Structures are given as C-alpha cells and as structure tokens.
Amino acid sequence: MPNVAGFGALGFERAIVRLEAALREHLPAPHRRLTTEEVKAAYPSRSFERGWRIDMLCSDDVTRQIDLLVTRAFPAGYPRTALVNPPDMLTWPHVERDGILCLLPVLAEVDAEDPGQVGLNLIGRSARLIEELLVGDIVERDFREEFLTYWFYASDVRTKVTSLIDPVCPSRKIRVWRGEDMVVAGENEAQLNHWLVNRFGKRSGKKTFHTESAAFLWLPQPPLPSDYPQTGADLIALATSAGEVDAAILADVAGAHHKDVLVLIGAEGRGGAGLVAATTTAARKISSRDGHVEKPLTKGFTAAGMPPAIAAARVYSAARVLKSEVSRADAAWVHGRGKDPRTARLLAKQITVIGGGAIGSSVTARLVRAGVGTSHIVDPQDFDWPNIGRHELGASSVGKNKAFELAARFSQDFPHLAITGHNVGAQRLIDGYEDLLANSDLIIATTGSWDAEGALNRWHVVNGRKVPILYGWTEKHAAAGHAVLIEVKGGCLRCGMSPTGTPTFKASLWADGQNTVEEPSCGNHFTPYGAVELGHVVDVIAETALGALLDPPLASRHHIWLTGTARLEAEGAMWTDNVTLLGEDLAVGQKILSRDWPARECPACALAEDALIAAE
Amino acid sequence: MDDGVYFMKADLVGDRGAEMTSLQARQMVRDAVDDGGFKRKPEVRPNCVRIFYEKGYHVDMPVYRKVEENGTTVYELASSSGWKRSDARDVTKWFDDARSNSNDGAQLRRLVREIKKFARSRTSWSGSILSGFGITALVVDCQRLNANREDRALYDTMKAVRDRLNYNLVVAHPVTPNDFITSGSDDAKARMLRDKLSQALTWLAPLFETDCTRSQALDCWDKVYNTTYFSERGEDEARAAASYAAPIATSAALIGLESYAGAAVSSSGGGRHA
Ligand SMILES: [Zn+2]
Numbered sequence: 101m102p103n104v105a106g107f108g109a110l111g112f113e114r115a116i117v118r119l120e121a122a123l124r125e126h127l128p129a130p131h132r133r134l135t136t137e138e139v140k141a142a143y144p145s146r147s148f149e150r151g152w153r154i155d156m157l158c159s160d161d162v163t164r165q166i167d168l169l170v171t172r173a174f175p176a177g178y179p180r181t182a183l184v185n186p187p188d189m190l191t192w193p194h195v196e197r198d199g200i201l202c203l204l205p206v207l208a209e210v211d212a213e214d215p216g217q218v219g220l221n222l223i224g225r226s227a228r229l230i231e232e233l234l235v236g237d238i239v240e241r242d243f244r245e246e247f248l249t250y251w252f253y254a255s256d257v258r259t260k261v262t263s264l265i266d267p268v269c270p271s272r273k274i275r276v277w278r279g280e281d282m283v284v285a286g287e288n289e290a291q292l293n294h295w296l297v298n299r300f301g302k303r304s305g306k307k308t309f310h311t312e313s314a315a316f317l318w319l320p321q322p323p324l325p326s327d328y329p330q331t332g333a334d335l336i337a338l339a340t341s342a343g344e345v346d347a348a349i350l351a352d353v354a355g356a357h358h359k360d361v362l363v364l365i366g367a368e369g370r371g372g373a374g375l376v377a378a379t380t381t382a383a384r385k386i387s388s389r390d391g392h393v394e395k396p397l398t399k400g401f402t403a404a405g406m407p408p409a410i411a412a413a414r415v416y417s418a419a420r421v422l423k424s425e426v427s428r429a430d431a432a433w434v435h436g437r438g439k440d441p442r443t444a445r446l447l448a449k450q451i452t453v454i455g456g457g458a459i460g461s462s463v464t465a466r467l468v469r470a471g472v473g474t475s476h477i478v479d480p481q482d483f484d485w486p487n488i489g490r491h492e493l494g495a496s497s498v499g500k501n502k503a504f505e506l507a508a509r510f511s512q513d514f515p516h517l518a519i520t521g522h523n524v525g526a527q528r529l530i531d532g533y534e535d536l537l538a539n540s541d542l543i544i545a546t547t548g549s550w551d552a553e554g555a556l557n558r559w560h561v562v563n564g565r566k567v568p569i570l571y572g573w574t575e576k577h578a579a580a581g582h583a584v585l586i587e588v589k590g591g592c593l594r595c596g597m598s599p600t601g602t603p604t605f606k607a608s609l610w611a612d613g614q615n616t617v618e619e620p621s622c623g624n625h626f627t628p629y630g631a632v633e634l635g636h637v638v639d640v641i642a643e644t645a646l647g648a649l650l651d652p653p654l655a656s657r658h659h660i661w662l663t664g665t666a667r668l669e670a671e672g673a674m675w676t677d678n679v680t681l682l683g684e685d686l687a688v689g690q691k692i693l694s695r696d697w698p699a700r701e702c703p704a705c706a707l708a709e710d711a712l713i714a715a716e
Numbered sequence: 717m718d719d720g721v722y723f724m725k726a727d728l729v730g731d732r733g734a735e736m737t738s739l740q741a742r743q744m745v746r747d748a749v750d751d752g753g754f755k756r757k758p759e760v761r762p763n764c765v766r767i768f769y770e771k772g773y774h775v776d777m778p779v780y781r782k783v784e785e786n787g788t789t790v791y792e793l794a795s796s797s798g799w800k801r802s803d804a805r806d807v808t809k810w811f812d813d814a815r816s817n818s819n820d821g822a823q824l825r826r827l828v829r830e831i832k833k834f835a836r837s838r839t840s841w842s843g844s845i846l847s848g849f850g851i852t853a854l855v856v857d858c859q860r861l862n863a864n865r866e867d868r869a870l871y872d873t874m875k876a877v878r879d880r881l882n883y884n885l886v887v888a889h890p891v892t893p894n895d896f897i898t899s900g901s902d903d904a905k906a907r908m909l910r911d912k913l914s915q916a917l918t919w920l921a922p923l924f925e926t927d928c929t930r931s932q933a934l935d936c937w938d939k940v941y942n943t944t945y946f947s948e949r950g951e952d953e954a955r956a957a958a959s960y961a962a963p964i965a966t967s968a969a970l971i972g973l974e975s976y977a978g979a980a981v982s983s984s985g986g987g988r989h990a
Contacts, residue, residue: 126976126977127965127973128966156965156966156970159967159968204981208985209985210982216977218980219977220973220977220980221974221980224972224973225974227971227973230967
C-alpha cells in the first residue's frame with residue numbers, strides 16, 4: 101500500500117482520494133462534497149481547502165449536519181469537524197463560534213498515513229460530542245472545569261494581565277502596576293516592586309514603580325458563561341455570590357481610589373486553580389464637544405470629599421467591564437506549573453555559588469531554572485571574550501564583572517527570584533561575608549583554585565561543616581567531571597586532596613606535558629575543552645546540588661562523570677586505576693560513578709580539633 | 717499463492733515403503749477431502765485437486781512436499797509431470813527481486829495491479845483471460861516506467877505488453893525452468909488479453925492529444941476500467957446533490973465509527989515531549 105502521507109500537492113490529492121474512499125465505504129449513508137466556495141463562505145476565518153457534509157439524525161429526532169474539513173497541509177494537520185448552524189457562542193462547550201468542534205486535547209496525534217480512518221474517527225467523536233451535549237450533563241461541568249478557555253472566548257481585550265499572586269482562597273486586596281503594554285498584579289507593594297525592578301531595572305533617580313490597589317476575588321466554583329460579568333454591577337453581583345465579605349473587598353478598593361478597578365478572579369478548575377481578570381470602565385474620562393473633560397466617577401465631588409460608598413456604586417455601575425485573560429508568572433507556576441512538589445521547597449532555599457566561570461554559571465542557571473529561591477553569585481573577575489564559548493553570558497557582558505552580570509541576567513529572566521552578585525574573591529568572602537555563607541542551605545564552589553577552595557575548606561571544617569559545600573570541577577578536555585559534596589560526616593575536601601590541591605582520585609591519565617595551554621602572558625593558563633562535553637559535567641554537578649538541597653546524603657559523597665572511552669582513547673589518554681578498580685564496565689564509557697568521599701586524618705580535619713580545644 | 721496442502725517428503729510413503737508418486741499424493745489428498753458430502757466428487761487434476769461447490773464454483777488445491785536440501789527447505793509441486801520444484805514462496809521472492817531491480821519498484825507494483833484490475837474489470841472476461849500471475853510476469857518484462865506521469869507509464873506498459881503478445885503468445889514461468897504459464901503457442905487466454913489490451917489502447921488514444929480535456933481523459937479511463945469512478949471525480953455538484961436524497965445516518969451509527977477507526981487517533985499523543 102503506497103504511503104499516502106506523501107508530499108506536496110500529490111500527497112494532498114492522494115490523501116483526499118483515500119479519505120473519500122473511506123467515507124463512501126464506511127459512512128452508513130451518503131455524504132456530500134462541499135464546493136470550495138461553500139467551504140470558504142462557511143469558515144471565512146479558517147484556511148480550509150476541502151470539506152464534506154454528513155447528515156446525522158440525532159436522538160432528539162432533529163437532523164444536524166457535521167462538516168469534515170481539511171486544510172492544504174492535509175494529511176498533516178489533522179482534519180477538523182464542525183457542527184453546521186451551531187447554537188449561539190457559549191451555549192455549548194467545545195463548540196466554537198463558527199461551529200468548529202474541539203475534540204482532541206493539544207497533545208493528540210493522528211495517523212497521517214491513514215487519512216480515511218482519521219476522518220471516520222473524528223466524525224465518530226463529533227457525533228458522540230453532539231449527543232453528549234444534547235443529553236446536557238457535560239455542558240455545565242465542562243464550562244466550569246475549563247473556564248479559562250471560555251473566558252478567553254468571551255474576552256474583550258487581548259492584553260493579558262500578568263499575575264504574581266498565589267491563586268488561593270480567600271478574596272483579598274492586591275496591588276497592580278499598569279505599564280504601557282503590560283499590567284502586572286502582585287500580592288503586595290514589596291513583591292510587585294521586587295519583580296518590576298528585576299524585570300525592568302531600577303528606575304532612574306528617585307522614581308519608583310507606581311502601583312495601585314486592586315482586588316482578588318476567589319469564587320467557590322468557576323463561573324458559567326452566563327455568570328460572566330458584562331457590567332460593573334454584574335461584577336459586584338458575582339462577588340456577592342461568593343460572600344458579603346468578598347463584595348466588600350471590591351467596594352473597598354473602589355472607594356479608596358476613585359479609579360477603575362482591576363479584579364482578578366480565581367477558582368479551582370480541572371487540573372488546578374485558574375485566574376481570569378475583569379476591569380471596570382466607569383471612570384473613563386469623557387471629552388465633550390466643547391473640549392470640557394468630564395470625570396464621571398468624581399463628578400459633583402472634590403477628590404477628598406468623595407464618599408467611598410458613592411465611589412463604589414459609581415465604579416460598579418452599568419458601565420461595562422473588560423474581560424481579559426491572565427498569565428500566571430508566580431513562582432509555583434513558572435517552576436513546574438504548580439504541579440511539582442519540589443518547587444515550594446526549592447523556592448525556600450538559598451545557595452551561594454563561588455566562582456562564576458563556565459561551570460559555575462551553568463550550574464547556577466540550571467538551579468535558577470529549577471526554582472531555587474535565593475542565589476548569591478560570587479566572583480571577582482571580569483568577563484572576557486575567550487569565556488563566551490562556554491559561559492551563560494555573552495558578548496554584551498564582556499568587560500563587566502561576572503557575578504554582577506550573571507545576577508542581572510538571571511534576575512531579568514526570573515524576576516520572581518532573588519539573585520545577587522558579589523564582586524569579591526573567595527578569601528574576602530570568608531573574612532567578610534560569613535553570614536552569607538552560614539545562612540546558605542548549600543555552598544557551591546566552582547573556582548578550580550586550590551588557594552580559594554583550600555581556604556574555604558578550612559573555614560568549613562573549623563565551623564563544623566554546618567552548611568554542606570559542593571565542589572565541582574572538570575578534568576582535561578572535559579574527559580571527566582567531578583562533584584564532591586562535603587557533608588558533616590565523611591571526608592573534608594582536603595581528605596581527598598594533596599597539599600597543593602591535586603585530587604587523589606583522578607579519572608583520566610594523559611601523557612605528560614599536555615595538561616594545560618599557556619596564554620602569552622605571565623602564568624596564565626587554561627584547559628581547553630568543548631562546550632558540548634562540558635554540559636555533562638555541569639549536569640552531574642547540578643544534579644548533585646539538587647540532591648543536596650532536597651534529599652541530602654548522610655556523609656560526603658563523590659560523583660564522577662566519565663566521557664566515552666573511545667573519545668578518551670582517541671585523544672591519547674586512558675582511565676586511571678582509580679576508575680578501573682571501581683569494577684565498572686567501561687567498554688563504552690559515558691558513565692556516572694558514585695563513591696564515598698572518605699575521611700582520613702588530614703591536616704584540615706586536625707583544625708577542627710584545634711577549634712574545639714580553643715572553644716573550651 | 718500460498719494456499720495448498722503441504723507434506724514432509726519423508727511422510728509421503730506409499731504401500732511398500734516406496735516414495736509416493738506425484739499422482740498418488742494428489743489421489744491421497746482427494747480421498748482425504750472427499751467426505752462424501754459433495755454433490756460432485758473432488759477430482760484429481762494435472763497440478764492440483766479440484767473441489768466443486770454447489771453454486772457452480774470450484775477451488776483448486778495444489779499439493780506440495782517439503783524437501784530439505786543443503787540446509788534449506790524447498791517445495792515441490794505434485795504435478796502431472798511428477799514432482800516439480802515450483803513454489804509460491806519462490807514466486808513471491810521473484811516478484812520482490814523484480815521490484816528491487818526496477819528503477820521504481822513502487823510504480824512497477826502499481827502497474828501490475830492496474831493491469832490486473834483492468835483484466836478483471838468485466839465479469840464476462842472471467843476465466844478466459846490470462847491469469848494474474850501471467851500478467852505479473854508480462855508486466856515485469858515489459859515495464860515502461862515514468863516518474864512524472866502514472867497514466868503515461870500505464871499506457872506505455874499496456875502497449876508494450878500488447879506488442880510482446882503480438883510477437884509471441886508464450887509466457888514462461890519466471891521461477892520454474894522449462895515451465896510455462898501459457899499452454900502451447902496459441903494460448904487462448906493470452907490471446908484474449910492481447911485483444912482486450914488492443915481495444916483499451918484505442919480507447920486511450922485521445923489521452924495524449926494536446927487538446928484533451930480533463931473530463932475527456934477521465935472518460936477514457938472510465939471506459940478502460942468499466943466504471944464511473946474517474947468521471948465522478950469531476951462531476952458537478954448537482955449530481956452529487958441528487959444522490960443525496962438518500963437515507964440519513966443516525967448519530968448512533970456515526971458514533972460507532974470512533975471505535976471502528978480508533979487506531980488512527982491517539983488522544984494522549986506519542987509520549988515524546990520537547
Ligand atoms: Zn579532612
């Protein structure tokens with residue numbers, strides 16, 4: 101059987117022939133091919149190319165018609181079906197204004213190689229939907245459970261309100277900022293301002309973001325389309341249906357401001373809470389013909405003398421309200437769509453990343469995306485051209501401090517999180533920022549410098565290793581990556597290092613003299629490695645960090661990522677005995693190994709005893 | 717092509733332990749299928765056992781034996797000239813090879829199907845025109861492919877087959893050496909195919925004239941295939957509407973299509989996320 105999911109015009113015609121053959125063979129009664137003109141006239145806002153009309157005798161003895169419609173992309177872009185002469189919009193769920201039926205969820209897939217069967221299946225689904233709508237049980241249920249969709253169909257303005265609020269009971273006063281092309285609602289002034297400063301930067305001089313009072317109305321169940329407010333009065337009626345207290349909050353906001361009011365409306369739909377928005381229009385200025393501007397809300401009163409009750413009555417009047425959609429930008433939604441139970445825990449965590457280089461910047465980026473609430477990034481160096489091939493930052497940050505730039509970048513992209521940069525070295529950090537270290541839930545050190553990390557380890561040991569520290573580095577050519585998590589028990593970092601910072605456990609063995617490349621300047625060296633291979637190393641470190649935050653091990657632990665053995669050998673290196681003695685089958689390589697990071701009586705650990713003695 | 721009765725060679729043992737002859741094997745099968753319930757008794761034919769059913773039709777059952785030969789299994793047909801290496805599986809392989817040796821195996825397969833369909837387009841031809849196997853062998857030999865125009869390829873191939881039959885009505889078996897699909901030098905069925913092809917070619921003659929309209933072309937093909945299928949594709953809506961005053965499907969009948977064609981739509985998608 102030829103594959104009808106062919107290509108181009110021939111594929112389209114073939115698919116049409118197959119579809120028509122299936123209709124002829126399997127429909128219980130004849131159907132009618134629609135002319136192109138009929139298709140265009142019936143569905144002017146769609147790009148359907150062909151159509152077929154099927155008569156259907158429904159259980160209420162009424163004959164209805166289903167149209168089967170395809171676009172030029174057919175057999176890709178599966179066929180749609182429509183109910184001819186549909187009832188008014190929002191009478192039935194899943195029926196759009198032009199009768200198009202919503203049969204399939206977004207992630208549905210169809211068999212483009214068998215367009216006939218697809219068409220038959222969709223006709224069957226359409227018939228079932230229409231019968232279910234006639235029975236009526238699903239009408240109210242689906243309107244409520246999928247109210248975001250139907251509110252969208254009823255909406256008056258296209259601009260969505262961006263919401264930072266936690267969509268939970270009870271109704272309450274919130275704040276709103278109205279920008280030129282963006283409206284943002286937050287729980288309070290502080291949250292809203294934090295978000296706006298992160299997103300848009302600080303305003304120049306003493307200027308701040310001007311926010312206003314708004315209302316959040318929590319409904320015990322989602323509204324039906326017939327409940328959607330048309331006027332301010334409807335809005336108050338909707339609030340009253342939830343409770344007197346809820347209505348009072350709306351009145352309060354109007355009485356205090358003498359301005360139009362944004363009301364966010366929340367309710368529990370299928371798959372979680374949903375938010376929609378309505379804005380009153382009663383306060384809009386009216387310009388009369390002689391140029392006199394009337395302010396209908398405050399008419400007859402001075403601003404100060406305006407009684408709140410009258411202001412509220414005027415706001416929630418017969419003037420219409422504008423319905424709009426809401427984009428949730430609150431942390432729980434951004435990180436896991438409100439479904440990931442780890443999100444709330446991560447949002448409460450604080451990390452400090454020492455070293456904002458290739459590894460540090462990318463590990464931080466992953467943790468920020470995962471939703472770690474508070475991040476401090478510490479690095480005294482400026483960003484330079486050779487960095488950009490392996491770094492989260494790019495050309496626009498060249499010549500600027502890495503820590504500041506990373507914090508600014510992540511803050512702008514994740515304005516609901518708290519991300520701060522510190523332009524200091526590790527030593528000054530230990531001396532002057534002890535609170536920062538002590539208050540972190542996890543410290544991540546990715547400096548690759550023994551000077552810095554040896555000192556950090558001494559601080560760690562002396563202070564009882566209360567905060568876990570994760571050290572991450574890569575071997576030459578990113579042939580192996582290491583994540584060493586130092587917990588209260590097990591070894592300290594120095595336990596597994598030589599006095600000059602060479603790890604006892606190295607994974608790859610290279611011929612001498614190839615280890616580093618020097619720049620033509622005094623003592624500057626670097627290890628060349630690719631951005632792609634580095635990704636694995638970053639991942640193993642980031643995953644270890646996530647584990648340390650959410651499910652910390654009891655004792656220090658060492659995770660090693662190994663590149664493919666073929667790649668290692670192609671570069672003229674081999675695995676060390678450390679690796680081979682672990683007994684793993686490394687024929688292919690590309691493995692993550694885990695081992696303890698054992699304690700031994702190291703000089704750093706001895707400091708801990710000194711410290712105890714000193715304390716006594 | 718695979719229908720038939722198969723035996724292991726070792727199991728086909730005659731009265732005194734001797735190897736069963738081709739005729740004995742067919743007789744044995746005939747005796748086995750004859751339960752006395754047939755109005756007309758099953759008959760031993762040259763290459764099969766023929767079973768007659770009431771309504772005047774019959775079914776031919778070839779008899780094969782499996783022979784292990786150098787580690788591979790070959791099949792031998794109980795034919796009028798003894799056990800003969802001839803097997804449906806070989807034929808299948810032969811056609812697969814023919815397709816992969818062709819520049820466009822898919823088109824070759826369609827051409828075979830299209831000409832077979834033509835040969836079956838009139839019930840009056842049934843039984844007196846060359847078999848589908850014979851047509852396949854001829855089309856494989858005479859294929860005239862055309863990547864841009866299926867109609868051209870079909871026309872040219874029909875013509876090539878016709879010319880080949882004009883030259884010689886004998887069609888050799890493509891797999892079994894020294895065997896023929898046709899019988900004798902003036903096989904009546906091959907002759908009929910040749911004559912019907914000639915007729916079709918005259919019907920199709922207008923197809924490649926420059927002023928041939930779409931509807932004329934569709935009419936030509938309808939004549940060849942004895943249908944209204946092609947011209948219906950171009951028919952005006954009035955005719956469609958006329959046939960529309962027909963019974964109406966109930967919603968219940970349409971709902972049944974959902975599960976009938978259930979495999980074509982996956983509501984939950986393929987489980988690949990990006
Ligand atoms: Zn130690």
